[in-house]
Amino acid sequence: MLKTLPPGATIGILGGGQLGRMTALAAARLGYRCHIYCPEAGAPASQVTSLTTIADYSDQAALADFAAAVDVVTYEFENVPFVAAETLARHVPVRPGPEVLRICQNRLREKDFCREAGVPTARFAPIGSARDLHERVAEFGRPCVLKTAELGYDGKGQIAIGRDTDLDAAWARAAEAAAPAGMILEEFVDFRLEISVIVARGLDGTRRTYVPVENQHKHHILDQTIVPARVSEKVTDKAKGIARHLAEKIGLAGLLAIEMFITADERVLVNELAPRPHNSGHWTLDAAVTSQFEQLVRAIAGLPLGAPDRLADAVMKNLLGDEAAAALAAWSDPNEKLHLYGKSEARPGRKMGHTTKLIRR
Ligand SMILES: Nc1ncnc2c1ncn2[C@@H]1O[C@H](COP(=O)(O)OP(=O)(O)O)[C@@H](O)[C@H]1O
Ligand SMILES: [Mg+2]
Incomplete structure (x- = not known):
């Protein structure tokens, strides 16, 4: 099983967005081809690869052809239907495996998994009815947050329950959005800051962890990532330890x-x-020995993992909508790297690119 992917082999990527694009660029540097599978034509990842299958994720015939055309499959977002990953896995290695996808695409399973692994989360409970909601809100206290168990991102599918929120109305709104995966209620965490940790695990079980970074959101969308996070050594160690532990418990091959x-x-x-790969790891392209994208390719190709060490402190800023064109026009700082994703339509809130400012001492 510890077979290294030979040069010229093809990595299949489910999803055609910017994460797939940057993974494909990293794969190309290592001599691999990438074959993108996504429902839309002209996707950011397709622009940098010669092979794309344009099909729905439930198209069994297209999935079978895709499986036959690639040597390993990975994904660039987790809302691929589980059955698609499972179908592919019968024919070709899927890394991370379908079970990892199954856990990560559902907030309840994710938190149950953490609980079983002995890793703390906010208090949470599944919510299947207005009655559940009344009971649990009474138990957790206000404020709290009601989220769809599946398919939420950038704050979509979340309802804040404040002091005056009418629970029946909130449930009516939620029930529309939730079906069929259900909802989860979480206690509101009065956090000091938000961080993220990216861990890679290779086929031989080696793990490498990037430094914790600090994430600042605007309107629930990641705005800036500050590298490293402004936390104590104790928090850094704890966060990295959790990441390493979860990577092992989940049986990771790839990135988490x-x-x-x-x-x-x-x-x-x-x-x-x-x-x-994660938006908060984009800084690694310019300021780490091994980028998260290269690390993913190395992990799923059976290559040795690279050093995750940072070469400089950095601030990564997302460019949404019109901000990308404006950043390009105003670009002058020689220590700032600009990345654009090749999306033609600059819809408000759409992730069009990012900048990474290197802070060298
Ligand atoms: N239980 C919570 N307590 C406080 N803030 C929360 C809670 N859950 C989410 N948030 C805030 O909303 C943001 C988005 O929620 P998250 O669960 O990460 O969903 P997604 O990123 O998929 O939209 C978080 O980064 C955080 O700022
Ligand atoms: Mg989030």
Whole structure:
């Protein structure tokens, strides 16, 4: 099983967004081809690869052809239907494995998994009815947060329950959004800051962990990542330890990004897991020995992992909508790297690119 992917082999990537694009660029440097599978034409990842299958994720015939055309499969977002990953895994190695995807695409399973692994999270409960909601809100206290168990991102599918929120109305709104995966209620964490840790695990079980970074959101979308996170050594060690532990427990082959809340009394609570490269790891392209994208390719190709060490401190800023064109026009700082994703339509809130400012001492 410890077979290294030979030069010229093909990595299949489910999803055609910027994470796939940057993974494909890293794969190309190592002599691998990438074959993108996504529903839309002209996707950011397709622009930098010669092979794309444009098909729905439930298209069994297209999935079978894709499996036959690639040597290993990975994904760049976790909302690929589990059955698609499972179908592919019958024919070709899927890394991270389908079970990892199954856990990470559902907030309840994710938090149950953390609980079983002995890793703290915010208090949570599944919510299946207005009655559940009344009972649990009474138990957790206000404020708290009601989230769809599946398919949420950038704050979508979340309802804040404040002092005056009418629970029946909230449930009516939620029930529309939730079906069929259900909802989860979480206690509100009054965090001091949010961090994330990206851990890689190779086929031989080696793990490498990037430094914890600090994430600042605007309107629930990641705005800036500050590298490293401004936390104590104790929190850094705890966060890295959690990442290493979860990577082992989940049987990772590839990358796992872990979002965490840090409280004023230095508790570390896991919020979300992503089994793929992560927006908060973009700084590694310019300021780490091995980028998260190269690390993913190395991990799934059976190559030795690279050093995750940072070469400089950095601040990564996302460019949403029109900000990308503006950043390009105003680009002047020689220590700032600009990355654009090749998306033609600059819709408001859409991730169009990012900058990484290197802070060298
Ligand atoms: N239980 C919570 N307590 C406090 N803030 C939260 C909680 N859950 C989410 N948030 C805030 O909302 C943001 C988005 O929520 P998250 O669960 O990460 O979903 P997603 O990133 O998929 O939209 C978090 O980064 C955090 O700022
Ligand atoms: Mg999140």
